[in-house]
Amino acid sequence: MIEITGLYQSYKDKNVLNNINLIIEKNEHCALVGRNGAGKSTLIHSMLGLLPVKKGSIQLGGYSHKKGEWKKIVSYLPEKFHLYPHLTGEENMRFFASLSSKEIDEKKMEEKLRLVSLWDDRHHQIKGYSKGMLQRLGLGVMLYYDTDILILDEPTSGLDPIGRKEVLDILKSLSGKTILMSSHHMDEIKQTCTNVAFLNEGTIIKYTVDDFMSNHLQEVGKK
Ligand SMILES: Nc1ncnc2c1ncn2[C@@H]1O[C@H](COP(=O)(O)OP(=O)(O)OP(=O)(O)O)[C@@H](O)[C@H]1O
Structure with a gap:
């Protein structure tokens, strides 16, 4: 399980994350969606300890981000x-x-x-x-x-349709893993995830994939 509570993040005087609250249940596959510059990488980097967290708490598999134990149960695939x-x-x-x-x-x-x-x-x-x-x-x-928790940053970025399908087939085949995956591709989110964490103006709203696809695509500029 991933639990983020009251997380704020900023660069100098630019606020990027404004009170993020997010729960991703154990074995859930959740997409992280938002327009360019919404703060997806900032959130992921905060979760991985690559950016210091000044305000808010992050629990990964029950371990606080303040202690090192979470590193044993989390792996990360960066875009590059x-x-x-x-x-x-x-x-x-x-x-x-x-x-x-x-x-x-x-x-x-x-x-x-x-x-x-x-x-x-x-x-x-x-x-x-x-x-x-x-x-x-x-x-x-x-x-x-x-590891129990996998965090992936745009795992199919730059791949051709066959390459994308091969990666997606592997992701779909994974069971018993909690996955947070940032993506701009609605078709791959539909194939691999059950939920969408939509990051917009510094906050997150979570939807089921079906609700997001039916009612909120225009907010991410896809309709
Ligand atoms: N090191 C930094 N210093 C200052 N501002 C930054 C820094 N990194 C990111 N930003 C700014 O913070 C905001 C969020 O950036 P971030 O990279 O987290 O967004 P993103 O949702 O991952 O974008 P994309 O979809 O384009 O990858 C943007 O306005 C960006 O310009």
């Missing part, structure tokens, strides 16, 4: 992430896996490489991978960490 082009897919995964544990769980690594459909390409240097393959590898690394 760094992989090592001269290493193979498997070597990249091995490297990132080694950051979280001393011993690599070979079975889990195979399972995740298969889940993201990169098993057959695992020995190829990733400089030859397509954008979609790179995104799936990022997703595979995230899933290797096997």
Whole structure:
């Protein structure tokens, strides 16, 4: 479960988040939606401790953002992430896996490489991978960490329709995970999420996906 209460955030004198209150239940898949500049990244960065929280509280899986324990149960896939082009897919995964544990769980690594459909390409240097393959590898690394809470920033950004479908199919297949995913694509939100957290003028209103699609698309400039 994710619980955000009375969160404010600003850059110098520019208020971006104004009393954010949001609950995302355990195993819920929730989209974070808002116009460009609404503050989605600011919210995600606050949740991940990348921006200091001066006012408000954030609980991730029951752990306060003020203590470090939440890091064990949360993983984050940024819109842009760094992989090592001269290493193979498997070597990249091995490297990132080694950051979280001393011993690599070979079975889990195979399972995740298969889940993201990169098993057959695992020995190829990733400089030859397509954008979609790179995104799936990022997703595979995230899933290797096997955390309860996944936070994804525009996971299909820059992908072609086939690449998007492959990523979405993986996200749809995940059960037993609490997911917060920022997205501008209503079709993918409909496919992967049950709820929408709509960030507008510094506050959040939560809707079911159906209610949001039927009654609020014009507010995000999609109708
Ligand atoms: N480091 C910063 N310093 C000053 N202002 C910032 C900084 N980062 C973001 N902002 C401003 O805060 C507001 C919210 O930005 P943010 O990146 O959180 O929005 P967003 O919803 O993620 O946007 P997008 O959909 O374009 O990615 C914007 O007006 C932005 O210009």
